[in-house]
Amino acid sequence: MLKRSLYILLLFTLSCIDPYKVEIPEGEQLLTVEGFITNEPGPHLIRLTRSDTYGSVFEGLIRPVTEAKVALRDSEGNVTFLSEEVERGSYFTPAGFQVQVGRSYILQIELQNGKTYSSLPEIANSVPQIDSLSYESVRTFTSDRLNDKVGTQIYAYFKDPSDQTNFYYWRSGPGDYVLVANPELYTLPPTHPTNPRGPAPKDCCDICFAKENSRIQSFAIAADESFNGLSQKIPVAYIQDDGLRFKRTYRTEILQMAVSREAYRFLRLVQQQINITGSVFDQPPANIRGNIIGLTDPDEVVLGYFIVASVSRMPLYIENSRLSESVTPRIIPDDCLTVPGTTLDPPSYWNPPRD
Amino acid sequence: MRKYLLLLVLFSVCHLTAYSQQKTVIGRDIGQLKDIKIGGRLTDQITGEALVGATVTVRELNKTEVTNTNGSFNLVLDRAEYVLEIRYVGYETIIYPFVAVGDGRITLTMIQEDFDLDDVVVFGSDPEKNIRSTEMGAVSINMNTLKELPPFLGEVDIIRSIATLPGVSQAGEASSGLNVRGGGADQNLILFAGAPVYNPSHLFGLFTAFNPDMVNEFTLYKAIIPTKFGGRGSSILDITPRSGSLDRWGGDFMVGTVSGKASLNGPIIKNHLSAKVGFRGSYINWLLNSLNNPDLRSSNANFNDMNGILYGEINENHNVTYSFYRSYDDFALASDTTISWTNMSHTLRYQGKFGERTNVDVIGFYTEYDFSIFNKSGINNFDLQSGIQDLGLRLNFTYNLGERNKISFGADSKKITIRPGDLIPLPSDGESSVLPQSVQNEFGRESGVYAQHELEFGEKFGISYGLRYDFYQYFGPRTVREYAPNLPISNGTVIGERTYGDGELIQSYDGLGPRASFRYSFDSKTSIKGGYNRMYQFIHLISNTATIAPTDVWKLSDQFFKPQIVDQLSLGVYKNFKGNIFETSVEVYYKDIQNVIDYKDGARLLLQNNLETEIIPGQGKAYGAEFYVKKNLGRTTGWASYTYSRTFRRVITPFEEEIVNDGEWYPANFDKPHDLTLIGNYKLATNASFSATFSYSTGRPVSFPEAKFDFAGNSLAYFPNRNLQRLPDFHRLDISFNFKLKGKGLFYQGDWTFAIMNVYGRKNPYSIFFADQPGSPPQPYRLAILGVPLPTLSYSVKF
Secondary structure, eight states, rough: OOHHHHHHHOTTTTOOOEEEEOOOOOOOOOOEEEEEEESEEEEOOEEEEEOOOOOTTTTOOOOOOOOEEEEEEETTTTTTEEEEETTTTTEOOOEEEEEEEEOOOEEEETTSOOOEEOOOEEEEEOOOOEEEEEEEEEEEOOSSTSEEEEEEEEEEEEOOOOOOEEEEEEEEEOOEEEEEEEEEGGGGOOSSSSSOOOOOOOSOOOOOEEEOOOSSOOOEEEEGGGGTEEEEEEEEEEEEOOOOOOOEEEEEEEEEEEEOHHHHHHHHHHHHHHHHOOOOEEEEEEOOOOOOEEEOOOOOOOOOEEEEEEEEEEEEEEEGGOOOOOOOOOOOOOGGGGSOOBBBSTTTTTTOOOO | OOHHHHHHHHHHHHHHHHHHHEEEEESSOOOOOOEEEEEEEEEETTTTOTTTTTTEEEETTTTEEEOOTTEEEEEEOSEEEEEEEEEEEOOOOEEEEEESSSEEEEEEEEOOOOTTTOOOOOOOOOOTTHHHSOOEEEEEEEHHHHSOOOOOOOOOOHHHHTTSTTTTTEEETTTEEOOOOOOOGGEEEEEEEEEEOSOOOEEEGTEESGGGGGEEEEEEOOOOTTOOOOOOSSEEEEEOOOOOOSSSOOOEEEESSSSSEEEEEEEEETEEEEEEEEEEEETTTHHHHHOOOOOHHEEEEEEEEEEEEEEEEEEEEEEEEEEEEEEEEEEETTTTEEEEEEEEEEEEEEEEEEEETTTEEEEEEEEEEEEEEEEOOSSSSSEEEEEEEEEEEEEEEEEEEETTTEEEEEEEEEEEEEEEEEEEEESSSSSOOSEEEEOOOOEEEEEEEEEEEEEEEEETTTEEEEEEEEEEEOOOOOEEEEEOSOOOOOOEEEEEEEEEOOOOOEEEEEEEEEEEEEOOOHHHHHTEEEEEEEEEOOOEEEOSSSOOOOTTTEEESSSOOEEEEEEEEEEEEEEEEEETTTEEEEEEOOHHHHHHEEEEEEETTTOOOOGGSSEEEEEEEEEEEEEEEOOOSSSSEEEEEEEEEEEEEEOOOOOOOOGGGGGEEOOOOOSSSSEEEEEEEEETTTTEEEEEEEEEEOOOOOOSEEEEEETTTTEEEOOOOSSOOEEOEEEEEEEEEEEEOOOOOOOOOOEEEEEEEEEOOOOOOEEEEEOOOTTTTTTTEEEESSSOOOOEEEEEOOO
């Protein structure tokens, strides 16, 4: 919380932020490793890509690195191979693979060109259980006065163990929600030969289940330096109200993970960069160093971090009736099944508490 | 022929003035012929305030004296008739003929000029001071001069005005720190009434934390710093407060767009004890709430400052001044976190004159800077408090060996206590879920002894040389870590700890700082000066922003943080044209800085007990050339300054993981090679003036990413190197129109100031940053602090 408040942007007077075109040097194509393995059953995903130019909208396309040999080695000497699946550059552990708390793991990579890479050893620490989750509406001002941002802040409650130093990393799992449509408001298309835009109520369907597919996944981190051994309530996720998600019930999962000190440092630099606002009090951009080194060429820079974590997972159902604020709901005047990716049946794990 | 005619007219005018005034006879005639001592004092006719820094010229001898802090001057003359010419900026010049027959006193009052069209003098002091004095790189500005500059948000501003001088720059449009000749923001010692001020800003640098009405004048030393000052590497900014009138009560108030102020001054005991109090406060919240920036709309800001000055004159040779100063700021960020800071100082100063030759100056001071971050978000509420206290004493003796032969010597010492941070949990929803934390306090003592000798050989050649011995001690109680030798200092390389007791010496440093300068005058209008300077600095501002930010940490030197040592060589040529109407100078310098600090990537500074793990040692160098032209007199006055300068840093470390930019020199955050300022003031009529400031500089260095990569769905930027690219160039024009209401006698003078900042609305980028925000692709963004023209209006009255 302390750090968070310091990162809050501080701009004064008539300041303004706008996209700006600058000449950027052509980017290097550096190997990037992203992924984490946990003590939950697999498969776990490691993604290999190549970095590119950080320029304007159309510059720089991040490409997957395919046909690499990827393996995990633990401190007991066990080796697990990962296999590349349909999505190129994505390497999965076998379904039965689970991280053992107390062991350390190394990620080994051999590329098609013969170059080899290895991560530094990452130890799996145990994680305290999430005791409960809570949520509340938050309203934030935006530069458009009539359209304040509204969202739901999720808090995790847990007891930090006093006998160890803990580094926490929270992510939210994929979201599902009840998509509410209004098929009775359906109108004929404007091109209709006899009755353009004429009312033509449909009987079905007003309730579907939709999956979230936003690109940016938010995360939260904390170190127990300031709360070792104490019970905590920490904001771990924030989901913005887009007028659709919170119309009835929204389900997400909170993953509370314990990571290593070095992984925490990496995540802190990532968070610092994500929160940059260009203001007077921003720290200058830091070089985010990862934990992968080149074995063939020790001077080669490899980006990204291989994270080993243990997980405590808890689902959360956010009910519209318990939210104090919302934005103007979006109306879908059609059969909800016309929205891509929706189903009539809830996903198998859909199990909202009844009360 | 015309010329002769003009001369003739001028001549007769002079004649007329000379004869129209009755000659006063000074002194009791006891037949004394030589060494007649005449003392004098200058005051404002209306307010009765002493006029400090006015020049008193004896025409016949071409000799000039400057009035001291209580407006007094002293002359030693032979028995004869003389004409005194007394000049002071913003006042009508006095011609005072008299006959000196014996020891005596002259008391003179001056009248403030109402924009007299033909005789505006910009800098009050001796018009040839820049040529004749051995002082170099020192600029004194009187507050009356400052009032002619375009105001910032309705008020003249000390720090902002200093930044218009050659060799001085600021990191950006809302930053309080000054960078003097390539030095960091912490390398400037800012003294208010002799007491150090750690954070001279209101609202994170939007305003200077000194009420200009409470200031008499300020001097910035940027090249050859007198030996009586030490402890900071780049410059000394010495601000003297204005004391109240010994004669009558008066005051003034001002109402501006964002702040207002009032002051009152007058005699408590007539001619012996005066008081002056001033208060300035903001009402900026309405402005914040009307802004479009979402975080500002939900923010609150307050600032105020107050001054109190008691001036007691025991007799004409002895006086005592007590000054109190306090500035306060709070800023509530997006409503649940409040940052606040307070500067507070008490100063007691005695100035005395013993006989004709000896002057004594004693200053005792206590200063406190407190800073707090207060969180009441409801979750993990806390209060983080930190602060610095200085308690010190300064003694200075000046002894005049002869007319142009002066020695000064003295000593100073101060105790510094730093409380780097105490985290105090506050009750949240029920029980507290934050642990109290406390960073170890630091204790240090900075002391110095010094001597300086100023000597002039005739009119042409003068030297000034001196030596300062700085001595620094760092005390316990403190627990200090020991790190494995030959490994980088980090949390992982700790091999032990050592605990020092209360008052136990942990580390000491000392050093000799020679200062020397010479002046050679080719004639009364041209001179050349040069000098060398060495400064030591035992306190470091640990900050990784480009400016003074609220989250910065001050750190005393210890075994890991060696004192910064700054060596500077400078050379300058000075020439005045057209009877001192134009003043020009060219100065060049080279500076070497040892033990500067740079930061590890993502350094964590707050609540950090072991700051040594977050920094990397480095060195710095800076060089530059400064060009300056000033027009002192006439309907149009102003100056142009251009600086070409470079400032570099280099990290020196044997450890590969700490190397920055391959161990090469790289530009410092505030390296701006070209810097141009044009300031002009034009008198439109007797009661109206127009002024404009234009500034241009190269954009400051920034880091652009060399690649983009993905993590957790976010596109991140890869920054392997620091400061290799630059922001676009900065330029801005500010104008102001000043209008004075006349009438209702001398006691009521209304002053309207209408100003527009950033006239053509340039969006000067404060920064360019790379962000991946929901709803748009990852791309560069520009932050402009002042993106539109900003008009302000203020009204002030003096009574």
